[in-house]
Amino acid sequence: MIYGIGTDLVDLDRIRHWLDYKHISRVLSEEEINYLQSMTSSERQLTFLGGRFAAKEAIFKSMSHGEGNVNFKDLSIMNDQYGKPYLKAHPFDQNFKFQISISHTEKQAIAFVICERL
Secondary structure (H helix, E strand, O other): OOEEEEEEEEEEEHHHOOOOHHHHHHHHHHHHHHHHHHOOOOOHHHHHHHHHHHHHHHHHHHHOOOOOOOOOHHEEEOOOOOOEEEEEOOOOOOOOEEEEEEEEEOEEEEEEEEEOOO
16 A cells, blocks of 8 residues: 655755765765765766665655654665665665655756555
8 A cells, every 4th residue: 555655856966065975974875875986977976876865855755754763874775686776774664665766867866756555
């Protein structure tokens, strides 16, 4: 059963200055940071960061901000073998499942999330 939906749009120019460890460590999990650091293109890093930021905002919106003590780095969004994003780690009740879609252009990243109660 669908519990909630969330979407978020990020202007990549607005977060361009976040490509330093101080900022990314507030948004990304350690696993996501390791993946980001393996990328050689700063533009690819920016779209990755923007997409993950948008997806995490959309997850919080789908939960109506859920539990107030959860922050961005508590969520780890990775990609499966086909490139589909999935929520690998989260502190929410395990009776929730999240469907995530992330897309981007050169200037924006967008994410859409469906939160299902199992």
